[in-house]
Amino acid sequence: MNILALILLMLGAGAVAGLSERIHPAAPKWISLATFIVTLTWVGAFMVGGGYANQYIPWIPRFGISIVLSMDGLSQLLVALTLFLGIVAVVSSWTEIKERPGFFQFNILWVMAGVVGVFTALDLFLFFFFWEVMLIPMYFLIAIWGHEDKAYASMKFFLFTQISGLLMLFAILALVYLHYSATGVITFNYYDLLDADLGGDIAFYVMLGFFVAFVVKLPGVPFHTWLPDAHTQAPTAGSVILAGILLKTGAYGLIRFVVPLFPEASADFAGWAMFLGALSILYGGFMAYSQSDFKRLVAYSSVAHMGFVLLGVFAFYEVAGSLVVNELAVQGAVVTMVAHGFSTAALFMMAGSLQERLHTREMSNMGGLWTRAPRMGAVTMFFVVASVGMPGLGNFVGEFLVLVGAFKANIPLTVAGALGVVVAAVYGLYLMQRSFQGTPNADVPSMRDFGLREMSVMVLMMAGLVWIGIHPQELLDLSAPVVQTLWVVLP
């Protein structure tokens, strides 16, 4: 499969969509939708065929930089998720965006192209390149089409990501240079750098540079403060993309880069990382409970869910005196990433639909909405219980695997993480109760229920969660080879 062509197609479609606004105001969204459907079909067909795509094109030979794109199971999974949520993002903003629809779709397609690049790039320079390519369109999405406090939120988002990105660039260069001074070969290729043998102390600091960049994106406490603002102020499609996809790039970075490149340093740091994970789970949960803003609540719940990823990826445990990567927990983290992508995207879409209809996100202005819009109520109920972690749905599988795996590594932190599941039930049901149940609020105007357009994507996401919940094996098989290569025995 030609991954570069896939990315260029998305970039090109973005440009076309941007210009098509002049022909008809509705043209951009159709072009955007068509692009996501075509690319998803393309990737889907490739996945069904099975296999491994790889591309290599020299780019800047001066520094040993090439375009290395490859798609193994994990990448396929995340790229497919990305493209699917692209459809969701376009559909969820179908009627919301009235100003500059062309530039809006341009940004959506470019941010998604950047994400596909991030999930497939195996050259560290190229990876960083795409890492930043996703940033600017996302900034525009928040800064132009965001809500009342968009200037502050977009700036905060940009600063956090950019500064952590600079740290990562620094770390990448340090890694490359250390490899260069050891071998005399200057290269940014992932596979070459995997063999880099760094001294203990330096490796630790270089690892930390990557770790901070990814944890800011994830986000983990204490680097999460950009997230509630950015998610709340972003337009619906922006929130869907942010929560569904962009957070996953941080998780992906931890799995693809931090652990394999620095196994020993990661194992040394594992205790702290797991602690941050457990802290994120609990802190995110408590903060979610104390929100009165629908979107902000969902945003904080993302912090909690991503805490499980952090907990899982770093759950190194001891076997016969050596530390090994925890396959079960990392697999759980991958499942959590996908399941959270669906459930949170759906909840943000719901928040957006409510805001579009009621012009408020405050739950105190809602109440009893189920009677006015039963379909929306049922859909919300489904995704709330999914995100709470009900057995039979995807999120449960992910969190369960993480907790089972992490139990072998650190019991107190696992217990703390498990408590987070209880907190999740509290804020989830609280959300449901305040918005859709209870006495109907007389001030709330009558509102349109979900139509065919919204229901169709919602049903697809429900089906996805049920499928992962009941039959997660296929998903686990996709990511298993990647996770198993991480399985290195450390002294």
Add this chain to the structure above:
Amino acid sequence: MTGPALTALAPYIVLAGGTTLMLLAVSFVRRGPVTLGMTLAVLLGTLGSIGFAANAGTQHVDSFLLVDGYAHFFTALFVLAAAATAVLTHGYVDRRAAQREEFYILLLTATLGAMTMAAAAHFGAFLLGMEILSISLYAMIAYPDRERAPLEASIKYLVLSGVASTTILFGMALVYGETGTMVFAQALGSDGSVLLRVGQGMILAGLAFKLSLVPFHMWTPDVYQGAPAPVTGFVATVSKGAVAALLLRYVATTEVLSLESLFFGLSLIAVVSMVAGNVLALLQDNLKRLLAYSSIAHMGYLLIAVLAVASAAGTEMAAETGMVYLVGYFVMTLAAFGVMTVLSADDDVEDLADYEGLFWRRPLLAAVLAGAALSLAGIPLTVGFIAKFYLFAAGVQGSLWLLVWALVIGSAIGVYYYLRIVFSMTKQMEAGDETAPTWWGPATVVVLGAAIVVMGVYPTPLIDAAREAIRAFGG
């Protein structure tokens, strides 16, 4: 002087000869478009003669000039920047000055001075180039004779730049007194006596003034603000670029930074410039002043390349970094001032508030300015990222950790105000229907904007050109 040396000097001869011809021509034909056409023809001829001159290889013109690939590289850069400035000026200066023809002649002499500095191998050439450039600039800054601000800026620049020149001259005298030579290659002497150190320190301080490095930066915001927008762009690029090119060669040839006190002092200046420039830029509401402080920071970044000369990174990597960085800096700075010039055709548009909603009023210009701002911030897809990447690489390779950290911190602060520019352009405003009075201004700006992206995505040709140019550098 030998035949090959004359061949190597072709660009200088073409430009000097062309300028002289133009002096005569404007006495007879005083029509803007014609003068502009002649200017561009002279610049184009200069550019074309570089290929011819390169045939002669590296040529020492006595011990005065060293015309090599490095000098040719910068000649090409300065000439292109001058051409862009000439086109942008057309339609700007003629509304502000009674006589516009002489402006182009000053532009050409300034370029000649800059070219001389890039090839200087001797204190004489150093001073000659610098003064040709500076004196032309005094007049260019004050050129709009219907306004007060340019005059004020010019006087400020004249006085302070004069002080810097005399400082350099004094330094040269001290160095000459100690070593008995004015040739760069022997200007370090052997023992590094106190007088020699003081002399070299004064030369570096004077150059730091011309590069507007902290604490010699006081003139920058006022001069940037007062000067006409296209001239500000020229001062920011060609004037500073020429000094930087000279500084790089000077440091590489004299090995002056092997004196630890000077290395330490220059490092300190670099760090303070990066931080102070960025912090002060945060407080600006005037785009010209903002870019002035941003240029202070950028010259601080550039010092990483200069300091890398004396580090483990080595002279070649350092020179390559400096060249790539300056190309990037030229393109993005000219693009930013170019947009400002095009918008300021009638009245000066300098306040950040005036740029609100530009994305919806003038999408193309706004896109270029956004590209320039993001490039200055060092975001990938732009040449600014490649430039910053080079600095990182040189800094890490040379183990200049303090400087790299300052670069990280400075860039992090910088993101905020560059983004402010972009954000204010996206603010919603009613769409007006503005059209440019000219087509050539916007066209130049769009070419610069395209260059930012093309060189950002595919920098290999640029890198190759720089490496080709420095094959015999420092020798």
